[in-house]
Amino acid sequence: MTDLIPPTLTHVLHLEVDVAAAIEIGATPNGVRRIVPILGGRVSGPLMTGIVLPGGSDVQQVRSSTETAVLARYVLESDRGEFVMIENRGVRTGSESDIARLRADEPVDPANIYFRSTPVFETEATRLSCLNNRVHVGVGARRKGLVIFDIFEVQ
Structure with missing residues (x-):
């Protein structure tokens, strides 16, 4: 037994990311690919x-009819004019019918979908430096034209 303390989570950010319709690339040598353009958000x-x-995008790799790997890259701007780059890797899983509804941009109860991510941030803003040197995890939900994330710092 060790004296290590299990981590706790502290909520730091809520993101509402406006997205366009997915561009279906199709089956490539690396799996079925989709690109979701990021239009803006809050x-x-x-x-x-x-x-x-x-200007950012969410590049998706559809691994199966129930699982999708996601990699989104985009930029946040604070109300103080500070810029933060985010690279958000994650996985979204659910039943075959729920995932098909999500891909068709139809509503699905977020409780039916496992949507988790590990965002990595970069910023020069001193006030936001904890984004550069802490581990973060996210929980997401998809709505029509919108992806919602709550981001937590791992303590």
Whole structure:
């Protein structure tokens, strides 16, 4: 037995990311690929408030009819003019019918979907430096034209 203390989570950010319809690339040598353009959005929470800048994307690898790996890259801008780059890797799983409904941009109860991520941040803003040197985890939900994430710092 060790004296290590299990980590706790502290909520730091709430993201509402506006997305366009997915571009279906199709079956490639690396699996079925989809690209979801990021149109903008909002950031709130105890760490910062601001916006999601347009221009990022969510690159998806559909591994099966029940599992999708995601890699999103985009930029946040605080209401103080600070920029934060985010690379958010995750996985989304659910029943075959629920995942098919999500891919068709139809509503699905978030309780039926496992949507977790490990965001990594980069910023030069001193006030937000904890984003650079802490581990974070996210929990997500998909709605029509929108991806919602709550981001937690691992203590």
